[in-house]
Amino acid sequence: MEAAEIRKLAALEDKHWWYRERRTVLARSLDALVRSGEKPGRxxxxxxxGGGNTRVLRDRGWDATALEYGEEGATVACGRNIPVIRADAxxxxxxxxxxxxxVAYDVLEHIEDDKxxxxxxxxxxxxxxxALVAVPCDMELWSEHDTAVGHFRRYDRDGLLSLLASARLRIEEVRSWNVLLRPAAAxxxxxxxxxxxxxxxxxxxFGLSAVIAAExxxxVxxxxxxxxxxxxxRPDPAGGRRADH
Structure with a gap:
């Protein structure tokens, strides 16, 4: 994603309906892990x-580090006192x-070698x-927006699941998001x-926030x-849980 888009994102993400609800989605996923017996770790x-999701992780007790490829995003994260590494995924x-x-929310589509x-x-x-992964779906929704923000692709379910399975990750849950607003997005x-x-x-x-929160x-x-x-x-042959740190 270009530096101008990163700056725009950083300025909007605390109030924009899409980023706010995405953070809620992440928080709910983290809470579900805790309910299943998982304790916050690394x-x-x-x-x-800019580290918006990293803040959610840290607020939920995780020892979380942001990883960002671009200088602009890393600078924003550092300015928010978020531990950050500049590196390629x-x-x-x-x-x-x-x-x-x-957590890899809306990142794989930006990487040519997603495998x-x-x-x-x-x-x-x-x-x-x-692993918690989110990607934009359906090439029928491809537009100039995808080009502008540096997407290589949009995924279908089978393609994403095959990608993760090829890395020997076991799928536990898959679902669509931003369903109610798909007609408006199209x-x-x-x-x-x-x-x-x-x-x-x-x-x-406010209106868009209310609609997507209903999901x-x-x-759906x-x-x-x-x-x-x-x-x-990642499968655990021993079948055990993480030991406390």
Missing amino acids: ALDIGAA VALPVADEAMDLV SAAQEIARVLRPGGT WRRKRSTGSDLDDLSPLLN RYLP GRLPGVSVLVRAR
Whole structure:
């Protein structure tokens, strides 16, 4: 993603409906891990940009580090007192089996060699560790927005699951996100001439926030959406849980 888009994202992410709800999605996923018996440990937020999701991880008790390829995003994260590493997701400067959790929200589509990135996620996860992945879905929604923000592709479910399975990650959950607003997104994308990352009026931002928040309580995860969310795990032959640090 270009520096101008990173600056725009950093300025908007605390109030923009999409980024706010994405942080809620992450928080709910983390809470579900805790309910299943997982204790917060070491986490890596790949493609963190300004570190919005990294803050969620740290607020939930994870020892989280942001990883960002570009200088602009890393600078923003540092300015927010977030530990950050500048590196490429296809060559993570992290030891084997060092992480209990890896978050890759809206990053794989920016990487030409997404297979190597998926393999790196699996490599740095401990046996039994969890990967939380989100990607934009459906090439029918491809538009100038995707080009402007540096996407190489949009995914279908089978393609994403095959990618993660090729890295020997076991899929535990897959669902669509941004389902209710997909018709509006499709309409908007057909008319897109660049990035759709805009500062919206408070009323429109409130309305979109309310619609997407409704998905938390509706059984729409199997319907076509704008994004796909996956929870996957690196298999643990021993079947044990992480020891406390």
